[in-house]
Amino acid sequence: MRMVATRPTTMSFSPYADNGGTTVAIAGDDFVMVASDTRLPRGFNIYTRDQSKVFGLTTKTMLASTGCWADVLTLNKVLQARLTMYSHEHHDVMSTTAIAQLLSTMLYWKRFFPYYVSNILAGLDEEGKGVVYHYDPVGHMEKLTFSAAGASVAQIQPLLDNQIEAKNIKDGKPPKMTKELAHQLIHDSFVSAAERDINTGDGVIIYTITKDGTTEETVKLRRD
Amino acid sequence: MFRNQYDNDVTVWSPQGRLHQVEYAMEAVKQGSATVGVKSTSHAVLVALKRASSELAAHQKKIMPIDEHIAVSISGLTADARVLSRFMRTECLNEHFSHNQTLSLNKLMERVGTKMQVATQRYDKRPYGVGLLLAGYDEDGPHVYQTCPSANYYDCKAMAIGARSQSARTYLERHLDEFSAATREELIRHALRALRDTLPNDVELTNKNCSIAVVGKGENLNIYDDDDVNPYLEGLDQEERRGGAGTSRDAPAAAEGEGDGEEGSSAPPPPPSDDQPSGDAMETD
Numbered sequence: 001m002r003m004v005a006t007r008p009t010t011m012s013f014s015p016y017a018d019n020g021g022t023t024v025a026i027a028g029d030d031f032v033m034v035a036s037d038t039r040l041p042r043g044f045n046i047y048t049r050d051q052s053k054v055f056g057l058t059t060k061t062m063l064a065s066t067g068c069w070a071d072v073l074t075l076n077k078v079l080q081a082r083l084t085m086y087s088h089e090h091h092d093v094m095s096t097t098a099i100a101q102l103l104s105t106m107l108y109w110k111r112f113f114p115y116y117v118s119n120i121l122a123g124l125d126e127e128g129k130g131v132v133y134h135y136d137p138v139g140h141m142e143k144l145t146f147s148a149a150g151a152s153v154a155q156i157q158p159l160l161d162n163q164i165e166a167k168n169i170k171d172g173k174p175p176k177m178t179k180e181l182a183h184q185l186i187h188d189s190f191v192s193a194a195e196r197d198i199n200t201g202d203g204v205i206i207y208t209i210t211k212d213g214t215t216e217e218t219v220k221l222r223r224d
Numbered sequence: 225m226f227r228n229q230y231d232n233d234v235t236v237w238s239p240q241g242r243l244h245q246v247e248y249a250m251e252a253v254k255q256g257s258a259t260v261g262v263k264s265t266s267h268a269v270l271v272a273l274k275r276a277s278s279e280l281a282a283h284q285k286k287i288m289p290i291d292e293h294i295a296v297s298i299s300g301l302t303a304d305a306r307v308l309s310r311f312m313r314t315e316c317l318n319e320h321f322s323h324n325q326t327l328s329l330n331k332l333m334e335r336v337g338t339k340m341q342v343a344t345q346r347y348d349k350r351p352y353g354v355g356l357l358l359a360g361y362d363e364d365g366p367h368v369y370q371t372c373p374s375a376n377y378y379d380c381k382a383m384a385i386g387a388r389s390q391s392a393r394t395y396l397e398r399h400l401d402e403f404s405a406a407t408r409e410e411l412i413r414h415a416l417r418a419l420r421d422t423l424p425n426d427v428e429l430t431n432k433n434c435s436i437a438v439v440g441k442g443e444n445l446n447i448y449d450d451d452d453v454n455p456y457l458e459g460l461d462q463e464e465r466r467g468g469a470g471t472s473r474d475a476p477a478a479a480e481g482e483g484d485g486e487e488g489s490s491a492p493p494p495p496p497s498d499d500q501p502s503g504d505a506m507e508t509d
Binding site: 077078080081084085088 | 289313317320321
């Protein structure tokens with residue numbers, strides 16, 4: 001076997017890890033549904049099959065975060081501390097819109113060493129309407145009525161565009177958003193994503209936020 | 225009270241070994257309106273008398289939440305109290321962030337004490353002109369702590385500070401044995417009765433001038449103001465006042481039951497001193 005000369009290679013340390021995970025949120029007139037899968041992978045390995053990526057912030061707002069799990073946890077901890085500080089100063093709980101803006105600025109503060117996290121903030125606004133905010137890792141924020149993020153975003157987002165906004169359908173008419181429709185879309189999106197993407201699977205946890213509180217539901221997904 | 229030569233600087237000792245500036249700071253605490261803290265084996269309670277600087281102003285908040293398991297009631301310079309409260313809040317937040325646990329009260333008091341002590345040993349600072357009563361519940365149970373401008377802090381079974389608080393302390397001393405086994409409601413009632421004793425006879429506790437904080441086993445901090453105070457005040461103004469220092473000659477058995485006839489306002493109430501701070505005095509509440 002002859003030794004072949006190769007170019008010098010370098011090994012380096014990356015501060016980021018990709019821990020997969022997929023999240024979806026859909027808003028209605030008086031509710032918002034936010035869901036995530038429960039698989040926490042790294043590469044071809046699974047750390048756990050039972051890790052939800054949705055964090056409750058207030059009775060009206062939840063945050064779904066995926067990406068580097070270390071950054072997800074830290075971002076959430078810092079956000080919790082900021083929420084407490086706000087309520088101490090203002091004698092009131094932060095509104096969904098206030099949290100949305102805060103998250104955007106918090107992310108941009110680390111513009112030059114970002115939180116490697118894809119965020120979706122979901123909640124009820126001051127009028128009780130469902131609202132979804134989608135973020136990139138450095139805080140670009142968009143207010144939407146539905147969004148997907150994470151490992152399977154490329155599979156799920158076009159499905160939602162088509163089914164919720166009737167995009168790319170000739171003479172398509174968007175349906176009225178109901179809890180049943182949102183639930184069905186979320187369920188089908190995750191089942192489909194789990195078929196095609198190794199990073200998504202094991203289970204889905206779906207939260208529904210209304211003015212009366214939050215309900216929780218889990219659905220099993222394929223575990224391969 | 226004139227100790228002119230050695231009282232200009234907190235860094236100057238008097239020949240008697242006293243720091244007069246610190247003692248003057250403790251006077252500021254006595255100017256603030258009264259507040260009482262008591263604890264049982266399961267709960268810790270704070271009640272405070274809110275003062276309004278004029279008819280036009282709202283009653284000054286006396287009880288501040290620090291964390292889910294700690295509240296602090298202030299007496300003295302409100303601004304100083306806010307600085308200390310903000311410090312305590314950040315200490316508690318940092319404990320949650322770094323160690324995922326609630327900050328126990330003994331650790332918090334140590335940090336507050338250390339912070340306050342610095343102001344008693346620097347020529348470019350002044351002592352904090354506020355006394356604090358902390359009520360909290362941690363892994364060692366309920367606690368009531370008192371702090372002074374001297375930076376000393378005391379772990380108490382019950383305590384009262386502020387204007388005319390001696391009457392409240394007398395009530396607390398007399399009923400000390402009843403606190404351990406008291407229920408949550410009985411404990412709050414005791415604290416309110418003690419607070420009431422600091423008031424002149426013609427003034428009553430109302431939902432405007434009274435604040436209550438409760439924390440305990442299985443109960444995160446609750447602070448009650450305005451209408452939320454009503455259930456706890458119910459019937460209180462019908463009860464006979466046990467009286468303050470003046471009635472110490474009465475039989476100790478008088479400690480049982482509500483309004484059990486044993487009384488007689490044998491001693492006159494302490495003369496009501498001026499409740500309002502003078503116009504340009506520091507904001508003490």
